[in-house]
Amino acid sequence: MTRVLVVDDEPQIVRALVINLKARKYEVDSAHDGASALELAAARHPDVVVLDLGLPDMDGVEVIRGLRGWTRVPIIVLSARHASDEKVEALDAGADDYVTKPFGMDELLARMRAAVRRAEPVAAEGESVIATESFTVDLAAKKVNRDGADVRLTPTEWHLLEVLVRNSGRLVSQTQLLQEVWGPAYRKETNYLRVYLAQLRRKLEADPSHPRHFITEPGMGYRFEP
Amino acid sequence: MTRVLVVDDEPQIVRALVINLKARKYEVDSAHDGASALELAAARHPDVVVLDLGLPDMDGVEVIRGLRGWTRVPIIVLSARHASDEKVEALDAGADDYVTKPFGMDELLARMRAAVRRAEPVAAEGESVIATESFTVDLAAKKVNRDGADVRLTPTEWHLLEVLVRNSGRLVSQTQLLQEVWGPAYRKETNYLRVYLAQLRRKLEADPSHPRHFITEPGMGYRFEP
DNA sequence: CACGCGCCGTCAAGATGATGACAATTCTCC
């Protein structure tokens, strides 16, 4: 879930934002001054900050600098002032976007989506490694390792493995496998599955004739068990 | 130097932007319709795109989608229309920012700086020297050293090496390599890859016919192993 | 309990497609 930090000293603005954001399944924290904004940001690590520049305790630009000292979280500035120099100052201090009040909620939400989308891939470099007792699958690097050595998989083998691993523990029907790996025209070619499952087992299972991870569910499909 | 692509069908706007940008040491390309915009973007790989939505030949949102199909270059949309739904549509299609005409040049420039600043670090992550047993690659200095001597690489060779090294250990698909180095129009020209991989291997591998660092993953792509 | 049927795993061989080396041509920048 996306976490938002809303910083504004006007309670009605905060309320409107919180209601709208929560309705759209954002997780929302709010602060009404710069000090608690910085504190909350550090404690909660939001995915995006919506920041009003007119705060009671400190200059909004200082808040931006305070955040930028340690995080690259997207910052969207709200401000009642249309003056160009203030926009320039905020943006150059490290803000990602600048929206003038009064603003349309749709627009603000769209700008938030844009900011979060941009930040995603940098933040979401999450390891996508699935491990079993005998081998590991690295989905991002497209690598399979067994006993410390990389296993060579053909493109089709890899694709099949990928679909099974992404549905770890779940049963995947034959039709679905065929459709995803070979395309919709091959939905009936169950031979392929038999051949390629056998190859995967030969390359990855300790005892290919007694598979522990690539399980056949007769009449239904196959299941990957980590 | 930062490269900008300006897309607008009004000559006076283009002229104003080009003059301002060049004065600030940007390298500027300009296009007056969507088709040539996409073409130029592919050919020149700008660091930021300034895009007017009202183009004669195609919908601006289509241009955004066309770009987003293969690149994450920041896109700043210009538009005369203040309508909220148009902003939302553009932003959700993948635009980074939306500025309504008439706009202040200072503000646009600040938004460009913000967009470029955000995009930068994704490319330049931390240490920029990658070493192998037989050679080292310095991404920042654009230098390759082997046995104490610098190796001369052609621009294309370097670009290819750079993409592979930035994805160290990960598999990079042929399409992705072709797209990043030669542009989206070359997605099918796998010859190029074969030729240039061979050249890189000849220059960098101890035994070019048995590569240890530039690994072919048949049917899938190539991988750089440090 | 024996039988037939459907489903699955195995195997081998031909068709297909990808790869890397080489050669020739065009392009680009001094």
Added chain:
DNA sequence: GGAGAATTGTCATCATCTTGACGGCGCGTG
């Protein structure tokens, strides 16, 4: 104009994919 670089085309080789045939196993049925 010339050298180096980039592009394009071709070809032999090899891995992969596809296909069909075969045998075993489990299950339901008579």
